[in-house]
Structures are given as structure tokens and as C-alpha cells.
Amino acid sequence: MEGVSGATAGDGEGAATRTGAEVGTGRRRRAPAAPEQVRGGHPEQPEWSAPAPERYGTWQGVQARPQVPGPRREFVEAFGTSGRRKDAGGGQDPRTGQDARTGQDSRAGQAGPEEKHGRATAAPAASATLTVPVAPDVPDGSESTAGPGVPADGGAAGSEKAGSEKGSKGRTFTGIAAAAVTTVLAVVVAGQVADGGGSHDTSRAAGATERETGAGPASRGDNRPEPKAAVVPLTYAKKMSTLYPLDPKLEATGKFSVVPGSAKAPGTGRKYRYRVDIEKGMGLDGMLFAEAVQKTLNDNRSWAHDGAKTFERISSGQPDFVITLASPVTTAKWCEKSGLDTLEENVSCDSAATDRVMINAYRWAQGSETFGDSKIYPYRQMLINHEVGHRLGHNHESCRTPGALAPVMQQQTKSLDIDGIRCRANPWVYPTR
Known part of the structure; x- marks a missing residue:
């Protein structure tokens, strides 16, 4: 290390003697800066000019x-x-x-x-x-x-x-x-x-931080909810083709509620006004049941064939009859009022002594062996047409031609084979095939 050129230390009072172009201060002069070179050595050696x-x-x-x-x-x-x-x-x-x-x-x-x-x-x-x-x-x-x-x-x-x-x-x-x-x-x-x-x-760097912490809009952090698949509502046909759980010996509350809403009679024939009731405590869809009744009765293959009759649903006022969806036990009680026993085979009835057409909720939810699970949709149509047919004055009928479609007024829930004549399941009054 170089010393101070041409200068001596002071005389005790801090003075310095000039021997060159400027007066020395007693301090050592900095060595000339070395040319820049690539730094080597251990990576942890500190650099005091800038942090490494x-x-x-x-x-x-x-x-x-x-x-x-x-x-x-x-x-x-x-x-x-x-x-x-x-x-x-x-x-x-x-x-x-x-x-x-x-x-x-x-x-x-x-x-x-x-x-x-x-x-x-x-x-x-x-x-x-x-x-x-x-x-x-x-x-x-x-x-x-x-x-x-x-x-x-x-x-x-x-x-x-x-x-x-x-x-x-x-x-x-x-x-x-x-x-x-x-x-x-x-x-x-x-x-x-x-x-x-x-x-x-x-x-x-901000984007990298967001990815590391999961705070960015495209992140998948723990607090970010997973995207939900779009919920597609079931169609009427899909609902009518679905089985619903129900105990065959269910006894619900025995109390009914009116399904709200109304549906105008679409035809010009004789008009029947009806109301839809559903027993409380069963967990079934009353709106689906009411929609099924309106569409089924006013179908051209049903009692509205060729404009002879038309059906209108109401939720207030005086109806001609009340179509009621009830548990098996409650159905039996109302059918008994008209001298009918439905408990033995768990079926539905038209309680003629009252204003109620009783639809057994177990049959509505689970169908029957004669139609099978795959035909629960047409079975529900048959239930409506058969019991309303009784309200309109029609009695039971039986199939007379083997392999033919069974009449809608045949007790198809019980059997498709009457007196050795086996027929095919049929939901309509006037079937097209």
C-alpha cells in the first residue's frame, strides 16, 4: 500500500508541510483504481459496493x-x-x-x-x-x-x-x-x-407472487371454490320417467294441501273443472302431479278425444271433482267411505260417495310389475285415465283379444291376463296403435 508522497507528519499542532502540488493531510492516498475485471472467488464473499x-x-x-x-x-x-x-x-x-x-x-x-x-x-x-x-x-x-x-x-x-x-x-x-x-x-x-x-x-414478479400464494384470479388456492357444473333442470318427460322412493305401507298426515295454480281448458267440448290436492308429509312433487293430470286428460287419446270433453284445473272455487294424491293408508280410508277395499293390493280408487278421485301415492311413485320400471311414464297416464274414467261413469272392462292392447278401464295394475287372455299394457282411452 502506498504512503503519502513528499509529505511528513505534523509537528504536534496538526500542521503539514507542502512538498508537492497540494498539502498532505497525514492520510494515506488511495491507490489508482484497477481496471474492471470479472469477480471470482466464493459466492459468499461480500461486495461492499453493492450486495451480491x-x-x-x-x-x-x-x-x-x-x-x-x-x-x-x-x-x-x-x-x-x-x-x-x-x-x-x-x-x-x-x-x-x-x-x-x-x-x-x-x-x-x-x-x-x-x-x-x-x-x-x-x-x-x-x-x-x-x-x-x-x-x-x-x-x-x-x-x-x-x-x-x-x-x-x-x-x-x-x-x-x-x-x-x-x-x-x-x-x-x-x-x-x-x-x-x-x-x-x-x-x-x-x-x-x-x-x-x-x-x-x-x-x-407480482404475477409470480400471486401464483405462489394462490391470490391471483386464475389461481387454485384452497379458499377458492371449485367451478360448479351447470345444473340443467329435468324435463317433464324425464320427471315422469323417474321412479321415486315411497313406503308401500306409508301413512302420512291425512291432511291435504291444494296445489296452487290453474290451467285453462284447451278444448270446446263439455268442460269439467277439477282441483288437485296432495297429502302433506310424503315428499312428492305436487306440481308434477298436477301437470301430469292436465296434460293427460286433455290429450286427444284420452277422454278429450275429438273435442268431446275438456278439462280445466282450478285452485279455488267449486270443482266437479278433486283428484287427490295420497299415501296408501290414507287412500284406503277414503276408498272405504265408498265401500271399496284398496289395502289388499295397494291400488287406487274413485271414492264415488265423496268428491275425491284417490290416486295411491305408492303406485304413482313405484308403478307396477305389469308395466315394469321402464314404463313408469305410461303407467302414470293409465292411473289418471282409469280413475277419472270411473268418475265419468265408466266401469271395468277386460281384454277379449289375445295380444291386443288392454282397455284403459281394465285393472291393469293387478293383471294383464284376464280369463287366460293376455293383453298388452295400454294407458289410453283411444290408443293410436
Whole structure:
């Protein structure tokens, strides 16, 4: 390490003798900067000009500053172990901010980090030298070699007390120097962000953070609900083709509710007005049942054939009859009022002594063996047509031709084979095939 050329130490009062172009200060002059070279060595070796990415990581949202080449030895040669620049003429007093040689405040007119950030000051180049205010390079217990303008701690310059205090403060200011370097680097990074240089990387880093934490709109975090499949409502035909669970010995509440709504009679024949009731506590769809009654009775294959009759559903006023969907036990009770026994074979009836046409809910929900599960839709149509046929004055009939369609007034729930003549299941009064 080079010494001070052509200069000698002071005479005890801090004076220096000029032997060259400028007066020496008793400080060692900084060696000429070596040409830049690619840094080698262990990745954990610290760089005091800029934090190395391997040690400190990269700043999120901005590009990492390029490394300043050169080993740590150059830092020691330039600053010494105390952190003071050796080529500084008088240095800067860390307490007052005044230049040691001129006595002027070197901080005057400089903008703080906030002001620089507000004016979007461009960041300095990566290779710029950072001047850090540090304490003089004073060995413990020795006299101060600072130049004029640096006030001595506690009074007279060169005293033993001042030397001792400065020795301890030199160590303190060494830590301050490291903190100052970090502060300056933070200002540099803030300048880069204010200059807009890291905008692309910022958005990219933000997107990465959202993916890692699951906070983004396209993420699959634990708190994000899974997409639900669109619920397609069942069609009328699908509902009519579906079996519903029901106990064959069910006894519900015995109380009825009127299915709300109405449906106009579509034809011009004789009009029958009816109401639909459903027993409470069965869990069956009353609206589906009411829709099935209206569509079935007004079908051209039913009693409305060729416009002879038409049927209108009401929910208030006086009906001609009440079509009632009830549990097996309740159905039997109402059929018994007309002298009919439905419990033995769990069937439906027209309770002629009352205004109710009773449809056994078990048969409505589960069908019969004669039709099978695959034909529950036409079986429900047969139930409606058969029991309303009784209300209209028709009695039971039997099939007379083997293999033919059974008459709708045949007791098809019980059997399709009457007197050895087996016929096919049929839901209609006037079938087309």
C-alpha cells in the first residue's frame, strides 16, 4: 500500500508541510483504481459496493444491480479498516456533515431519499463510487491525525482523553459506515423504480407472487371454490320417467294441501273443472302431479278425444271433482267411505260417495310389475285415465283379444291376463296403435 508522497507528519499542532502540488493531510492516498475485471472467488464473499445476489438475493420487482468487480482487498486499500476514504482531502465530519478541509456543510443542497424519489431521479451507474461519511482512521489510544476543521471530542486536540474517545468512536463509526452503505443502496434501488426501469419485472414478479400464494384470479388456492357444473333442470318427460322412493305401507298426515295454480281448458267440448290436492308429509312433487293430470286428460287419446270433453284445473272455487294424491293408508280410508277395499293390493280408487278421485301415492311413485320400471311414464297416464274414467261413469272392462292392447278401464295394475287372455299394457282411452 502506498504512503503519502513528499509529505511528513505534523509537528504536534496538526500542521503539514507542502512538498508537492497540494498539502498532505497525514492520510494515506488511495491507490489508482484497477481496471474492471470479472469477480471470482466464493459466492459468499461480500461486495461492499453493492450486495451480491448470491448473499442477499434479488430485489423483488427490479433488476439486480450488476456486481462491481474487484476483491475486498481494494476496499481495504481505499477505505482502511475504519471505512474512511484514504484519498479524501479532509473527509466529512459524521456529526456535523461539514467538509474537514473547507468547513462547509457538504450536505447543503442535496436532496434526501424522499425528494430524489419524488423527482424520479435516475439511479447512478453501477460502477459509481459511493462516498460514505465515516470516522477517521485512528488507532485505539493514539493521537488524532485529522486535518484542520475537525473539532476534537471534549476540547483540546491531541490530548490523551480525546485520543482515547476517538479510538472508541472509530469502532462505532465503522458500524455506521456499513449502515450508510446499505442506505445509499436502498436510495439507488428506489431511483431505479422511480425511473420506470423495473416496471416490466415488477408486474412479472407480482404475477409470480400471486401464483405462489394462490391470490391471483386464475389461481387454485384452497379458499377458492371449485367451478360448479351447470345444473340443467329435468324435463317433464324425464320427471315422469323417474321412479321415486315411497313406503308401500306409508301413512302420512291425512291432511291435504291444494296445489296452487290453474290451467285453462284447451278444448270446446263439455268442460269439467277439477282441483288437485296432495297429502302433506310424503315428499312428492305436487306440481308434477298436477301437470301430469292436465296434460293427460286433455290429450286427444284420452277422454278429450275429438273435442268431446275438456278439462280445466282450478285452485279455488267449486270443482266437479278433486283428484287427490295420497299415501296408501290414507287412500284406503277414503276408498272405504265408498265401500271399496284398496289395502289388499295397494291400488287406487274413485271414492264415488265423496268428491275425491284417490290416486295411491305408492303406485304413482313405484308403478307396477305389469308395466315394469321402464314404463313408469305410461303407467302414470293409465292411473289418471282409469280413475277419472270411473268418475265419468265408466266401469271395468277386460281384454277379449289375445295380444291386443288392454282397455284403459281394465285393472291393469293387478293383471294383464284376464280369463287366460293376455293383453298388452295400454294407458289410453283411444290408443293410436
